[in-house]
Amino acid sequence: MHTWSDSLRFAFQPVVNLATGAAAALEILARPESGDVLARAQREPELDGDLAALALRDAARRESLLPLHVNVFAGTLADLGGLDALRRAVREAGRLPWEVTVDVGPPFTHVPHRALLEGVDALRKEGFRVSADGVGDGDVPLRLLDDLAPDLIKLDASLLSRRATVRAMRTLCEEIGALLAVEGVETETQCAAALDAGAQLAQGDLFAPAARLPAAKVYVPELRPAVRAQRPAGPTVRDFVRPAALLPETASAEQVRRRLTGAAEVTGVLLVDAAGVPVRSVQRDRFLLSLSTRYGHALYADRPAARLGDRPRTVGVTATAWEVLDVVADGEHTRTADDVAVVDDDGRCVGVVRLTDLVRALAESRVEEAAGLNPLTRLPGSDAVTGELDRWVAQGRAFALSWLDIDGFKQVNDSAGFAAGDELIRSVGQALARAESDAVRVGHIGGDDFLVLADPERLGPLAAAVLDAPWSAGGEAVTLSLATVVCPPGSVLDHRQAAALLAPLKKAAKARSGASWVCGQAGREGFDVRRGARATAAACARGGAPTTG
Structure with missing residues (x-):
């Protein structure tokens, strides 16, 4: 029997880190080939929740290792609370809740705000991250935006021409500890304006259009030094966070090996406990060298990978690039190339930073300052x-x-x-x-x-x-x-x-x-x-x- 899901397809669009030039996450977008399923989803919360779960499952089939963004209407979250269908899909896919950001979008006008905030709290208790979507092109009240205290605020690119508004939103992000993203970036001028406004993330056709398969590479234009020089001095860690490769602390060495060899961009794996707190750090080269010895694979493959890991080096999301360098300098010289875990106030891993990104950014800032x-x-x-x-x-x-x-x-x-x-x-x-x-x-x-x-x-x-x-x-x-x-x-x-x-x-x-x-x-x-x-x-x-x- 033909159902509404038979004509539903999903597309992926990268969310780009403007400091590193790499994809930080993938947003999953529903693309119905026929019918009005999206309009129905706005009226039917259960259907919208099922759409979010289907999006997650589709991403799992693509074997993407990047963090994911799934979209739900604000009314859905207020009505369903914890989004049980999505939570089940995350568990079945073997993903961790903190690898998933729920983009809460408009309309907000007739949504019971108390119920919406309770739904957001339920998601956060599970470990999910929350984004306020469509800000500037939707109807989200400023008071509600402040009460939501989202982990990420997504601005419409049309706001880039209103510099005072974007600066005010950047200030709000700094006050509540959120990241600022700009959606719908189509030109290099918009990209430069987003960076000048202090946005850490952006997405749009300029970087990579939405496609059925996750983009392997994204395009980030080289910005003029004059644009970069206007950014605040002393970059913070949140500007350089990359997605972390996470596995449970009980993962075997073979599971870690597959993760490390499955994607060239993965330079290390963090083993985390049930709350998402890093407990061991496994660096690619040292780990693979241990397995490559004559009896290495036979000895370690089925044993816990934690035995071959090191104590993780961690910094908070508000740390500066200089503080990360202090952490690296205080450690063993053989670990200078290791990823540094970035953790939130609860000690939960939100990503990693790489020494090469920080050194390059600090060198550029010093050259620009000297000039x-x-x-x-x-x-x-x-x-x-x-x-x-x-x-x-x-x-x-x-x-x-x-x-x-x-x-x-x-x-x-x-x-x-x-x-x-x-x-x-x-x-x-x-x-x-x-x-x-x-x-x-x-x-x-x-x-x-x-x-x-x-x-x-x-x-x-x-x-x-x-x-x-x-x-x-x-x-x-x-x-x-x-x-x-x-x-x-x-x-x-x-x-x-x-x-x-x-x-x-x-x-x-x-x-x-x-x-x-x-x-x-x-x-x-x-x-x-x-x-x-x-x-x-x-x-x-x-x-x-x-x-x-």
Whole structure:
């Protein structure tokens, strides 16, 4: 008898890691050859749950080793709770729940939110991961998105033209510990925009179209260095996570051998306990060498592979690339090429990172940083400061943007010589560099101009460090001018607006004699004169009302 499943086929589309250029997972897409089964699935939760189970079974027949994404409607999860059919399919396929991400998609409007959250909790208790799908092109409320706290948020590529929205979503991901993915990427420009926005994952026809067989390779374009340079410094592990080859801790050596020789990209296997926590690490070369001895296979094939494994090296998902290098450096030198397991807050493995990926990324970032440094002061240019400013704006963080320069610098060069002028600029740059911290960012715009981004409460010590110092060139005393605009959360949209507010303050600071400092605040008229001929007692860093100079 002909049934609806007879005309149903499935396609696979890779989810690509933008940092490594490799497939991180496969999304399974239902492709009915006839009928309206997808429309029915939206109305019939049991049918939708069966579709998810069928998708998982189809993937198992393709012998894909990558983590999988299966789609369900939000209403299905709210109605069925734990998706029993999918859970059974995962067990029958021999896959582990944490290798499967459930993409929860719209519509959300008439879905009981409490029931939906309970369904998500049930999946998480089983070990499944949860993705919020169709964000930006669907109807998911922001409050619900925050309550769901998904492991992954998938944005529609159409949002890439709305930079403020994407930055805000990236900030939300950072707050809840989620990854950011962009769907429907079709052009290299969109790929560059996704990476610039901080997305770690992407999928679309640019990388590989959906196909009946899982793609063996994906295409990731070479991005211009200027695009990559705009990314935050200090990459985190989550940017480089690759799928892990996992087997139960009771797996035999023969089972591990088949896993290691079944796919060229598998360089090691992690043996995990029932909760998904890594207990042993099996590296390909050392393991196969043990089996290749005269009696190796006979001795070990039917015995637990754990005997040939090592204690796993693990890092948390929030670790930086530098912290991974510390873990590698502290271990045995013979294990420097081993995969490092990445674990979540429960110690459960979410993937692995490879030393080669991290070293390449860190080397590229250092080359790009060096290219942007001023050769005289070794400070970054304005792009580094304005890029950080835009991230602070997206995070809803208050900040103070300051401009600093040397008074009468042309006369300094004319009277003391360019060598003395260069030495003065270098000394001012060193003083600013000493003030740098997580709350202070310094850039050298060029010539005798510097740009400083800081928390407002750091203004007083910062100003004292540069304005109270006895500067001189060629035996003549030299003074500095400082202009600051304080921007409360939400007062500006980006660095361009902050720079526009700073411009008249620069002019006012230069109009005063001696060491001067004027400070204004976004949204208020006038400014405080902190130093200079008309200095006042007001303290803008302490929130005092500005006084017009």
